Amino acid sequence: MTQHDSQVRIERDSMGERQIPRHVYYGIQTLRATENFPISGLKPLPTYVDACVLIKKATAITNGELECISPELSQAIVAAADEVLSGKLRDQFVVDIYQAGAGTSHHMNINEVLANRALEILGDEKGNYQRVSPNDHVNYGQSTNDVIPTAIRIGGLLALQQTLYPALTGAIAALENKAEEFQDIVRSGRTHLQDAVPVRLGENFRAWAQIIQDHETRIKTAAQDLTVLGLGGSAAGTGLNTHPQYCDRVAQILSELIDQPLRPAPHLMAAMQSMAPFVSVSGALRNLAQDCVKISHDLRLMDSGPKTGLKEIQLPPVQPGSSIMPGKYNPVMAEMTSMVCFQVMGYDNAIALAAQAGQLELNVMMPLIAYNLIHSIEILGNTLAALTERCIKGIMANSDRCLAYAEGSLALVTALNPYIGYLNAAAVAKESLETGKSLRQIVLERGLMTAEDLAKVLNLEQMSAMRSTQR
Structure with missing residues (x-):
């Protein structure tokens, strides 16, 4: 065997043979996808990978318990899944987010990586799919068509729990604290950007806290639909090639893995076809983003100046604001917030378009929905956390300026x-x-x-x- 030959292995699929670099854990279908879709350079989000791997872990446990695959294979697949969930092999998920419809390419990337790592755990060589097959064993009783919509649900729930909900809680608390701190400071209200009756600066912050809290309630209400799973529907929602007890058992195991009250959908075909839960959550995110833009713009207006603007408050300066004007500081955290929120609004529009683009038993636009929804949740959460820590908590009031405007307002x-x-x-x-x-x-x-x-x-x-x- 030549040195070149030793660096590759041969894999086969229904279209023929290909050489695969020996060191990689993905296989021939992933290789074809990387060649077909050199589109954006964007790879699947880590949270989305987690969601897919959690599904594979739950299905391997279930299929092992139901004797659909051997205990040996079940344990090896679970062990491989646990390694990925611990952070290993993350560079092996390489398919561009813009890919084959429904997410088959990404799905097979997951199946191949877990199969090849399971082979190693069993003391075998990567690529020996007679022993551990990406399709016949890792994917037993499953289809891209029920796995991917379930992965979007699981990924969304994980992102909400890990990123957005803590950020919302932190932002609400910080705004409430500022409300108490500024409660006795009177400023001139403004409507139509013109003088209006006086208000308390603290009440401005309390109003923002209430707005964010209301959005948290709306998002949590919308997210309840993510707990209803179509997993077990297989290719078209009929449950073909699944064990009679599979659907209920896999939902129970997934519930335990992510500590969420998951349950099978009353009609698996409906859960696979309709993207409505994702549109609903995305719409709630868009609604939050719109008010966050409004709040960030208010902060910028109230901090405008220092000599020629309102300057009723001082946002904490976190970096120099100009490459040419010395001593200038800009409201960069508020500016960043608006940019992220505009992106979330754009993602929401794309999700709405993708959701109505399904035909018959399948929506082939799910990869776009998966990326946009989970990314929206995570960047909104990260943005609110950063805005809270590096802006809201450090805001100072210019009480003299506030009072002067209030006393001088004709709106009195x-x-x-x-x-x-x-x-x-x-x-x-x-x-x-x-x-x-x-x-x-x-x-x-x-x-x-x-x-x-x-x-x-x-x-x-x-x-x-x-x-x-x-x-």
Whole structure:
């Protein structure tokens, strides 16, 4: 055998033979996919790989228990899966995210890696698929068509639990803390970017906390659909080539592996065909992203300046802001947040388009949905965590600037409406704007109110206090 020959092994599939580098754990179908799809250079997300491998572990345990494969093979496949879940062999998942419809190429990449590692665990050589086959053993009772939609569900649940939910909790807590810290600071409200009645800076932050909390509730509600699995439907949802007890047992084992209340779908074909659960979760993410953009823009406006903007708050400077202007600091964490949120909105649009593009028994756009949904969850979670730690927690209030704007706002005249009427109040505001006189001075000069009554009405503390709520 030549040195060149010793570096490869020969594998066969229905299309013929190919030489595979001896050191790799993927096989011939993965090789063909890498040749067919040199598209983006993007490889499957680690969380998505975890989801697929967890499914393979659960199915290997189930098929071993049901004597569909031997205990020896079941144990070897489970051991191989555990190694991947511990972080090994991660460089072996190499298929571009834009690939064969439904995700067959990625699915076979998973099957081949686990089969070849299981062979080594059994003391055999990679490529001896007579003993451990990617199709006949690792994939027993399964199909791309039920594994991939299940993997999207599992991947989404993992990403939510590991990334987004902790970030949401942290952001809500940080905003609530700032709400307490800034509760006594009065600032001018603004509607249409024009002066409005005074508000408390703390209530701005409390409102943002409530907004994020409401989104967390919506996302968790949408995510409940991810716990309903079509795994066991096999190729078309009929359960062909599966054991009668397989569907229930594999859902139970997966539930234990990820500590989530998973259950089989009442109609496996429906669960395989419809992408509605993913559209629902993605829509909830988009909704969160839209409000996060609004909040990030508010932060930037309130921090604008330092000399020519509002500068009601100071966002923590985390890096120099200009390559030419010394001493400049930019609201980079808020800017980054908006960029990520725009990307999530784009992903949501692509998911919606992909979800309606299925035909008959299968949606072939699942690889796109898998990447976009899980990536959206993870980048939103990472963004909120970074924004919380490197921006929200370090925000400082410019209380003097806030008070000056509040006291100088013509919108204070709104509080006079019940006492002097709308038209008189409008005339007072107009004269104040034209002459520069204060509202108090004009009201007293016109004899519209007594000084004592006016002091009570134009009390900024009372005007900006929140009315009673259920808090």
